[in-house]
Amino acid sequence: MKLKSLLVSLGLLAGASIAQAEEPLKVGFVYVGPVGDLGWSYEHDMGRKGLEEYFGDKVKTTFVENVPEGADAERVITQLAKAGNDLIFTTSFGFMNPTVKVAKRFPKVTFEHATGYKLSKNLGTYVLRTYESRYISGVTAGMMTKTNTIGYIGSFPIPEVIRDINAVYMGAKSVNPDVKIKIVWANTWYDPGKETDAANALMDQGVDVMLQHTDSPAPLIAAEKRGLRAIGQASDQSKFAPNAHIFSVRDNWAPYYIKEVQAVMDGTWQSKDFWGGIQDDMLTLASINPNLPKDVRAKIDSTYAMIKSGEFKPFTGPIKDNKGNIAVPANHSLTDVELAQVNWYVEGITDKIPH
Known part of the structure; x- marks a missing residue:
């Protein structure tokens, strides 16, 4: 009887262990x-x-x-x-x-x-x-702009955002030496009202292609209303601006x-x-608009392919900061530790980083 009770107890214990597992x-x-x-x-x-x-x-x-x-x-x-x-x-x-x-x-x-x-x-x-897809965004914006003025809505001046602004401008500059970038800080990750105001402020200054580091589709909607162009942030935002939308960078x-x-x-x-x-495959380009010129689409595809294969890394020197100092030496690609510490603008960006 004792043996039977012991076996039952063991069985119950084993069952409990399986349930817990x-x-x-x-x-x-x-x-x-x-x-x-x-x-x-x-x-x-x-x-x-x-x-x-x-x-x-x-x-x-x-x-x-x-x-x-x-x-x-x-x-x-x-x-x-x-x-x-x-x-x-x-x-x-x-x-x-x-x-x-x-x-x-x-x-x-x-x-x-x-x-x-x-x-x-x-x-x-x-x-x-994200600087990889921002570089492609910059290349695209540099080719698409007619005013030679592209815009960026920043959220907060942290290394990730500063790094991405630099990548956008380097990409744009690689195809358009005359391009300028204007930056407005929304000081929010998500606020459709503030994002709309920032977008309109940029477009009032002659920006005709806009990028954003904020999360709502408000800047795209603003660009659609004014017949200008924009690139979506983090997810596919094409449905909000069928004409203005160039593509969206999607985080996966x-x-x-x-x-x-x-x-x-x-x-x-x-x-x-x-x-x-x-x-x-954690960054993709979603819903590339079929209304893009063929040469722009070809450049998007070729730049994407070079980054995906590892043939090209955006932060490879020589790169100067906007004070004329060598920020990245020739033939050196910034390490992850160095990328995490980017707190400078590249040469050609005239804005100051807010503190």
């Missing part, structure tokens, strides 16, 4: 904007949905949207950790320090922060090589999220600084 991995996401922004946060959420589709009931995801960068972010990240999430992705630069603080308090939780640079044992970072996060979740499941996850780009 089959519990889904809980994955949390923190977004700076609404998932409906049709830009940065939207594409991160598409990556989350891709994760669910790939793993099915092996994962359980949750997200918090519209989280301000600062104290609110720390509170939200802490709540996700306390709720039992095994892996938490924080998806905006301003979440960096709050993520670092929470990661220290929850050493058994794995954290990953997008676009930052601070690592710890249980905290990794990941970023897109799903492959990375799937890979990192699998690593956590397998127990092989390690803290690292990951950079993904065109070569990784």
